[in-house]
Amino acid sequence: xxxxxxxxxxxxxxxxxxxxxxxxxxxxxxxxxxxxxxxxxxxxxxxxxxxxxxxxxxxxxxxxxxxxxxxxxxxxxxxxxxxxxxxxxxxxxxxxxxxxxxxxxxxxxxxxxxxxxxxxxxxxxxxxxxxxxxxxxxxxxxxxxxxxxxxxxxxxxxxx
Amino acid sequence: xxxxxxxxxxxxxxxxxxxxxxxxxxxxxxxxxxxxxxxxxxxxxxxxxxxxxxxxxxxxxxxxxxxxxxxxxxxxxxxxxxxxxxxxxxxxxxxxxxxxxxxxxxxxxxxxxxxxxxxxxxxxxxxxxxxxxxxxxxxxxxxxxxxxxxxx
Numbered sequence: 554x555x556x557x558x559x560x561x562x563x564x565x566x567x568x569x570x571x572x573x574x575x576x577x578x579x580x581x582x583x584x585x586x587x588x589x590x591x592x593x594x595x596x597x598x599x600x601x602x603x604x605x606x607x608x609x610x611x612x613x614x615x616x617x618x619x620x621x622x623x624x625x626x627x628x629x630x631x632x633x634x635x636x637x638x639x640x641x642x643x644x645x646x647x648x649x650x651x652x653x654x655x656x657x658x659x660x661x662x663x664x665x666x667x668x669x670x671x672x673x674x675x676x677x678x679x680x681x682x683x684x685x686x687x688x689x690x691x692x693x694x695x696x697x698x699x700x701x702x703x704x705x706x707x708x709x710x711x712x713x
Numbered sequence: 714x715x716x717x718x719x720x721x722x723x724x725x726x727x728x729x730x731x732x733x734x735x736x737x738x739x740x741x742x743x744x745x746x747x748x749x750x751x752x753x754x755x756x757x758x759x760x761x762x763x764x765x766x767x768x769x770x771x772x773x774x775x776x777x778x779x780x781x782x783x784x785x786x787x788x789x790x791x792x793x794x795x796x797x798x799x800x801x802x803x804x805x806x807x808x809x810x811x812x813x814x815x816x817x818x819x820x821x822x823x824x825x826x827x828x829x830x831x832x833x834x835x836x837x838x839x840x841x842x843x844x845x846x847x848x849x850x851x852x853x854x855x856x857x858x859x860x861x862x863x864x865x
Contacts, residue, residue, distance in 0.1 A: 585776070585779045586775070587782060587787070588786065590793070600792065600793070601792050601855075606793075610778050613774065614747070614771045617746055617747045617769070618747065621748055621749055642761070642762045643761070643762055643770070643802070644802060645803075647797070647799075648798065648799040649798070649799075650796045650797040650798075651795065651796040652793075652795060
């Protein structure tokens with residue numbers, strides 16, 4: 554993944570796609586969010602969602618899965634170029650998460666991340682704090698999911 | 714008994730738990746959705762900012778969702794949620810943690826666009842057994858109104 558100094562506001566990356574099969578929707582819902590519209594096709598059709606709908610937490614977790622996979626790809630590329638790799642720190646949280654459109658069985662979301670803001674950390678000189686707008690767009694091109702995530706990103710100067 | 718919009722006046726709603734989370738559950742979630750070394754590997758986690766193996770924040774969110782379901786959402790005429798206003802991960806979520814959930818109704822208002830429903834905004838704080846806050850979340854859900862229900 555990138556170092557703090559390498560990130561520019563507005564920089565955007567497509568990070569991959571995830572298909573929400575009925576099986577995956579029900580498996581996640583059975584463990585974590587067993588509301589009927591996430592478990593049963595008929596109940597989903599009769600709900601505001603209009604079909605078997607993925608839990609919003611499943612939609613968010615799939616975004617995390619793709620962010621991690623994308624980070625690993627970037628790290629492998631950096632190693633191949635003989636460069637130092639940046640290991641991102643944990644996230645202190647997010648805000649403005651919106652479940653905009655239902656994600657129904659068979660839908661595929663294409664996720665992307667765009668740098669929204671960056672600042673250095675007052676208390677931790679080796680880290681910067683980055684805000685990124687992460688989004689999921691369905692196969693019809695409709696924005697279905699969006700959140701503004703915060704992460705600790707290592708500074709190049711501190712690690713060299 | 715089903716809970717409707719009218720059952721959520723602003724103020725303290727209640728506390729729920731504890732819910733025990735095993736190391737195996739934590740590792741299984743991380744392997745599928747958040748396979749970063751700090752969530753999977755003890756040694757890498759020790760060297761990270763989390764200073765020891767810690768669960769994915771998304772796993773904590775999913776467990777909180779399940780606690781909310783078991784506590785009240787499962788018995789609520791809920792139509793789903795439009796999102797999360799803010800969520801803070803305040804301290805690491807550790808293997809074997811016993812989580813408790815404190816729930817407050819921050820705001821309850823009738824929907825203008827859909828008069829048979831209201832929007833209830835919950836603030837939930839998750840704590841470990843020593844009382845340390847791990848997560849603080851503010852999120853609205855759409856709930857049917859009782860009056861609309863009885864009026865048919």
